[in-house]
Amino acid sequence: MSDNQFPDAMMGTTGEYSLSTTAERSAVVQAPGEAPGKDWVIVTRGLKREYDMGGEVVRALRGVDLAIRRNEYVAIMGPSGSGKSTLMNLIGCLDTPTAGEYWLNGLLVSKMSDDALARVRNKEIGFVFQTFNLLPRATALHNVELPLVYAGISSDERRRRAKAALEQVQLDHRMDHRPNELSGGQRQRVAIARALVNDPSILLADEPTGNLDSQTSEEIMKVFENLATSGQTVIMVTHEPDIAAHARRVVVLRDGVVASDDRRSVFKQSVGLA
Amino acid sequence: MSFLEAVRLAFATIRVQKLKSFFTLLGVMIGVMFLIAVVSIVEGMSRYVEDDFAGALLGVNTFTLRRGDGGFGPRSDADWREIQRRPRLYKPEVDAVRAALPRGLVSSIENMTFAYASSPLARPKQVQVVSAEDSYFTLKKYKLTSGRPFSPQEVTLGSKVIVIGSEAASHFFPGLDPLGRELRIGGSPYTVIGVIEPQGSVFGFSLDRLAIGPYTSPLARVTNPRGDVRALVVQSPNPVVLDAAMEEVRTVMRGIRHLSPSQKDNFAIESSASAMSFFNELKGKLIAFGTALPAIGLIVGALVIMNIMLVAVAERTREIGIRKALGARRRDIMRQFLVESASLSVLGAALGIALGVGMAKIIAAVSPLPAGVALWSIPAAVTLGAGVGIVAGLYPASRAARLDPIAALRQE
Numbered sequence: 230m231s232d233n234q235f236p237d238a239m240m241g242t243t244g245e246y247s248l249s250t251t252a253e254r255s256a257v258v259q260a261p262g263e264a265p266g267k268d269w270v271i272v273t274r275g276l277k278r279e280y281d282m283g284g285e286v287v288r289a290l291r292g293v294d295l296a297i298r299r300n301e302y303v304a305i306m307g308p309s310g311s312g313k314s315t316l317m318n319l320i321g322c323l324d325t326p327t328a329g330e331y332w333l334n335g336l337l338v339s340k341m342s343d344d345a346l347a348r349v350r351n352k353e354i355g356f357v358f359q360t361f362n363l364l365p366r367a368t369a370l371h372n373v374e375l376p377l378v379y380a381g382i383s384s385d386e387r388r389r390r391a392k393a394a395l396e397q398v399q400l401d402h403r404m405d406h407r408p409n410e411l412s413g414g415q416r417q418r419v420a421i422a423r424a425l426v427n428d429p430s431i432l433l434a435d436e437p438t439g440n441l442d443s444q445t446s447e448e449i450m451k452v453f454e455n456l457a458t459s460g461q462t463v464i465m466v467t468h469e470p471d472i473a474a475h476a477r478r479v480v481v482l483r484d485g486v487v488a489s490d491d492r493r494s495v496f497k498q499s500v501g502l503a
Numbered sequence: 504m505s506f507l508e509a510v511r512l513a514f515a516t517i518r519v520q521k522l523k524s525f526f527t528l529l530g531v532m533i534g535v536m537f538l539i540a541v542v543s544i545v546e547g548m549s550r551y552v553e554d555d556f557a558g559a560l561l562g563v564n565t566f567t568l569r570r571g572d573g574g575f576g577p578r579s580d581a582d583w584r585e586i587q588r589r590p591r592l593y594k595p596e597v598d599a600v601r602a603a604l605p606r607g608l609v610s611s612i613e614n615m616t617f618a619y620a621s622s623p624l625a626r627p628k629q630v631q632v633v634s635a636e637d638s639y640f641t642l643k644k645y646k647l648t649s650g651r652p653f654s655p656q657e658v659t660l661g662s663k664v665i666v667i668g669s670e671a672a673s674h675f676f677p678g679l680d681p682l683g684r685e686l687r688i689g690g691s692p693y694t695v696i697g698v699i700e701p702q703g704s705v706f707g708f709s710l711d712r713l714a715i716g717p718y719t720s721p722l723a724r725v726t727n728p729r730g731d732v733r734a735l736v737v738q739s740p741n742p743v744v745l746d747a748a749m750e751e752v753r754t755v756m757r758g759i760r761h762l763s764p765s766q767k768d769n770f771a772i773e774s775s776a777s778a779m780s781f782f783n784e785l786k787g788k789l790i791a792f793g794t795a796l797p798a799i800g801l802i803v804g805a806l807v808i809m810n811i812m813l814v815a816v817a818e819r820t821r822e823i824g825i826r827k828a829l830g831a832r833r834r835d836i837m838r839q840f841l842v843e844s845a846s847l848s849v850l851g852a853a854l855g856i857a858l859g860v861g862m863a864k865i866i867a868a869v870s871p872l873p874a875g876v877a878l879w880s881i882p883a884a885v886t887l888g889a890g891v892g893i894v895a896g897l898y899p900a901s902r903a904a905r906l907d908p909i910a911a912l913r914q915e
Contacts (some may be wrong), residue, residue, distance in 0.1 A: 376830055452636060
């Protein structure tokens with residue numbers, strides 16, 4: 230499939246990147262086996278994931294079709310049990326699907342080996358977790374350096390890039406502190422710096438504000454907003470509608486399938502936020 | 504993650520948990536410590552035997568003709584009875600043997616026993632009494648601090664003269680010049696005519712508590728009451744002549760004793776080399792048994808490390824999950840834990856080497872055994888330590904490497 234079928238991501242007049250349209254998405258999703266164009270960061274086609282729970286098969290995902298273009302800021306929402314964690318694990322290359330295709334940045338990752346997935350996680354994905362998941366005994370700087378260690382980057386270069394990433398989240402003055410010496414918001418900002426340090430294709434956040442108070446949550450959302458504005462593809466998994474409403478586009482999962490996939494304004498209306 | 508990176512990480516982890524790490528490596532440390540100590544002691548002993556014992560007691564390029572062997576090595580009851588049935592060695596045989604010896608060889612009769620000696624100035628004391636010929640001093644390379652050795656004439660005459668060791672001199676004649684004084688052995692007085700310079704000790708046995716007189720003097724009644732010759736010591740200037748001389752002596756002796764070719768020798772010819780061969784056999788056994796026990800210690804040490812590493816993997820499941828999420832491959836996690844357990848073990852080995860060397864030095868200081876630290880044992884111990892660590896870490900590390908990142912991240 231050629232790329233010029235779809236227009237390149239364009240800056241809107243408001244400084245925001247334009248969203249993909251429903252027609253564009255369904256076109257790219259309904260072409261099984263074909264590599265999507267390079268401006269599509271994530272394309273899933275009939276993604277299924279089943280678990281064997283003591284002889285009983287649990288179908289967490291029943292065929293998710295999803296297309297996310299570069300520079301989009303997308304929230305994946307859904308009640309517990311909707312399969313959003315499973316989807317997030319699959320998108321994050323921590324897990325492989327039972328059936329279906331998953332293309333990440335032009336790579337068919339659904340068929341990859343364990344070690345190949347590790348490389349993809351290292352290069353393409355920046356994780357931000359609800360519980361921060363920082364190494365408790367390492368300093369902020371060292372935590373941020375960690376993905377670069379596994380990318381095989383020299384220690385001088387690592388240090389330089391980790392410092393730059395911490396500056397980006399305004400935490401360079403705290404870089405020699407350990408996580409237990411930092412506030413929740415600061416910890417999450419360290420985690421964001423760590424996620425960004427290897428220049429990933431997507432920033433994948435799992436309930437990034439779940440452990441934070443509302444004021445700090447706003448602060449973190451501001452960071453995400455700035456990142457999205459600067460062109461970073463952001464995917465955020467959450468069950469809170471008001472957090473999801475920060476994204477430009479909201480995908481709602483229900484019972485393992487996509488229930489709705491709308492731009493923010495439509496979503497806000499549907500949940501009564503606007 | 505590079506190897507160096509993994510080593511740095513391992514030492515950072517070890518540093519954070521100093522006490523726990525110490526207890527983890529204790530087993531390996533103790534194992535290596537005893538290993539080094541045992542090897543050092545055996546090594547020291549063998550060097551000691553080679554340099555001092557064989558040299559000082561038996562002499563280099565020297566062989567001894569006697570009735571039975573000197574008693575090195577195990578001897579069964581049957582062997583013992585066989586030796587008792589052998590004919591004794593007498594002067595005519597010795598003369599015949601001597602006549603057949605090539606030129607340039609030094610030989611001396613050597614009759615030796617332990618007996619009490621006394622002087623008016625000190626309590627009686629047991630000394631090593633030797634009755635020999637004048638050539639004995641050349642043969643033993645004894646140097647005299649004062650006086651002179653006895654002369655061939657004195658041997659011919661059977662003069663009651665005696666040359667004593669330095670310890671005997673200081674014991675029997677404290678603060679006095681012993682020359683010309685009398686030393687009584689076996690009821691007879693002997694005039695001291697010389698003092699031998701200090702010879703040191705072998706296995707804690709002093710070589711200076713010594714008295715040597717002519718074999719023709721009444722001293723022979725003490726050293727060889729049956730009138731036989733206990734031993735003929737022969738020394739050659741080089742090993743080639745020595746071997747030829749030994750063969751010659753064997754031929755002559757077999758001729759004198761009318762031994763048919765099927766009969767075994769009923770006398771013993773012994774050189775320092777033959778004594779050493781027994782010791783080398785003993786050394787091999789000592790090393791084998793001496794290292795078996797510390798080896799068990801090392802196995803226990805390996806089990807401890809394996810256990811602690813399994814606990815560490817369980818404790819750090821979340822860390823492993825984080826590392827995997829951030830791009831650590833299986834081999835990265837594997838390497839991290841293997842390097843950690845190997846580092847612990849090598850650290851233990853290093854401490855064990857230090858303590859083992861210290862222990863060897865202490866043993867050398869407080870006992871007559873000079874422990875010589877074998878240089879090869881140090882790299883061997885480090886390699887062994889690393890090997891133990893890697894073997895012990897293999898299972899825990901592979902468990903860590905195989906962890907599912909999602910489950911690992913979920914763990915509290």
